[in-house]
Amino acid sequence: MTAFTLDNPAGVPSSPHKAFSNVAVIPLGERTLLMLAGQVAWDDDHRIVGGDDLRAQTRRVMDLIGQVLAAHGATFADVVNLRTFLTDISRIREYGEVRSEYFPGLPAPTSTTVEVSALFMPDALIEVEATAVL
Template identity: 30%
Template sequence: MNKKVIYAASAPAPIGPYSQAILANDTLYVSGQIAFEESQKGDIKAETRKVMENIGAILNAAGISYENIVKASIFVKDLNHFAAINEVYGGFFSTEPPARETVQVARLPKDVNVEISVIAVQ
């Protein structure tokens, strides 16, 4: 197996013992991304947009784009934000959005409101 750590300087550095992403053969596994900026806390659309931009930076570092995403996992503290998250998230996919699940959780790192991880294929 060919395994490579992918790092994007423009996305937040990991806050624990994990990598931003791992490219294994032709599959990219992107760790859950959150928005660290205090100015975005409480604004679910701004938080979601920043998370998706972080994911985009990591995809770019691997030489691929949002079109390569085949699976996404969204973790949210309040499912009442589902429509707002969908509005922002959907704007990153012009056609053929990836498979996905959205799950409400009790708490997320840094007390953010949304975390998204993806799997992409080259």
Template identity: 35%
Template structure:
């Protein structure tokens, strides 16, 4: 059964849905550094925008009983990869700890909202969140 969810603690989506859930699989639309009123937060500040974007992603996952550790695929799109890499490592650690989901990172020229510097989308499987022991990368 398909469920479409728009969490109340994230801005109201315009022409899309924040979360689609089928069974235990969850797809979260690209999250932006947007407050509940639909305003971009932290103009010109990659760290602040990343923090807000991860916060929105977490809220979307929590709305269906998932966590960041349930993410199996993460897509990160930024306007400046060098700035993202140099200013956001600690923020990633704050939200993901040692967990490293499969991830794609791309630099893009712009977003629908010109002041946005980052957008993050995810696919998660509810209940699949791994313990610290289970997330150690294996090379085979």
């Protein structure tokens, strides 16, 4: 069995009840797999930022993902998969416009986007999980 570590990097809000870690770091020989927990657009006080502005929420989510990646020496160029949960799939274009800002000129990672009836934070419009390989 491969050993792994769980981490909550400084500057990234973690679960208020310690119910999850922000990232699992899994060594795979010469590579390292980073599996990021779903990120929502919350601040350090666990309040959703951006209100009904999906673009603002997406930017906050992507910035949090970027912080988790950076804490482990990774960038968006290392992301191989995104799993996105939207509360309104008709707004996918808004999400896609912001997401493309974080992957300019890069091959797009594999991706799954689905609509869900609700997220664990009542005002959250989006949650994104990421997997990266170093």
